Amino acid sequence: MNARISAMMCLLCVLGSADLTRAEDPSSQRVADPYAVSADPPTMSSGTLEPYISVMAGIAVPRSHDATFTDGTSPTIVENIDYQTKHSVGGNAGIWFPTRNKLWGFDLGVEITGFIWYADVACCVNNYNFDPVAGTGTTTEGQGIYVGSNFLVRYPIAISESYPNGRWFPYVGIGVGAHQMAQRPGGRLGTGFYQAITEARDTTVAFMGVGGIKAHLFKYVAVFAEAKYIHAHHSGLTSDRYGLSEPTFANGGIQGQVFVNPYESTIDTIFAHAGISIHFDVRP
Numbered sequence: 001m002n003a004r005i006s007a008m009m010c011l012l013c014v015l016g017s018a019d020l021t022r023a024e025d026p027s028s029q030r031v032a033d034p035y036a037v038s039a040d041p042p043t044m045s046s047g048t049l050e051p052y053i054s055v056m057a058g059i060a061v062p063r064s065h066d067a068t069f070t071d072g073t074s075p076t077i078v079e080n081i082d083y084q085t086k087h088s089v090g091g092n093a094g095i096w097f098p099t100r101n102k103l104w105g106f107d108l109g110v111e112i113t114g115f116i117w118y119a120d121v122a123c124c125v126n127n128y129n130f131d132p133v134a135g136t137g138t139t140t141e142g143q144g145i146y147v148g149s150n151f152l153v154r155y156p157i158a159i160s161e162s163y164p165n166g167r168w169f170p171y172v173g174i175g176v177g178a179h180q181m182a183q184r185p186g187g188r189l190g191t192g193f194y195q196a197i198t199e200a201r202d203t204t205v206a207f208m209g210v211g212g213i214k215a216h217l218f219k220y221v222a223v224f225a226e227a228k229y230i231h232a233h234h235s236g237l238t239s240d241r242y243g244l245s246e247p248t249f250a251n252g253g254i255q256g257q258v259f260v261n262p263y264e265s266t267i268d269t270i271f272a273h274a275g276i277s278i279h280f281d282v283r284p
Contacts, residue, residue, distance in 0.1 A: 048164065050281065057274065058274055063270070065080075065267060088118075096165065109171075113148060140185050142184075167215065207232075221276070236264070
């Protein structure tokens, strides 16, 4: 009996010593922040990479700017073109690098973004799509497309074992991309959502600023709301400034005659988007 008791006491001592050793070893602990167990300085690949894809929808609010006509018609400049506020849809694909231990709590990221919106100019703006003398006018249908890349910075909040990169976070970013405006002067009924505009397209370089907030509903599913600002200058825009064009689909669906006057203008657009994202964990 004494031998059995001695053996059990020895076994308990061994197990207790092993637990104490493991508790003092930081590499054996389960922690919220993956950097906490690393004895080496964190790198871009410390912890988990976080790729994601998103879809979004919202509104686009183009700012009014002057139009400078380049075909010799007068007046040369028409002030305060009122582009309409309309719907916008798009998507993102990107990746976050967990670098917060090196960057005062901030993570870096990159993404590719693209979206579409509509920027019609309703009738009637004097000498832009309406002749105040003859009293003839038309709408100028517009469609914008942007595709570009962004450099992002976020600040993870509510880090936990289940959400090692944060349950939610604010973020900001800057980017550059291609900004295309397609216009159909002479439209009467407006642009249909699924109807491509092919009559006149002008593509230029644009610059973007973005800021938003994202929150995880579940570990791999998040919702977000963000605002964007895009600045672009176009030199190949068009409008029927005297309202001479026939209806877009006149005579039983046949394209009516369209008259165009080229102009250049800076277009600044504010976007308000909300969407949903799918996130992934990738261990380097």
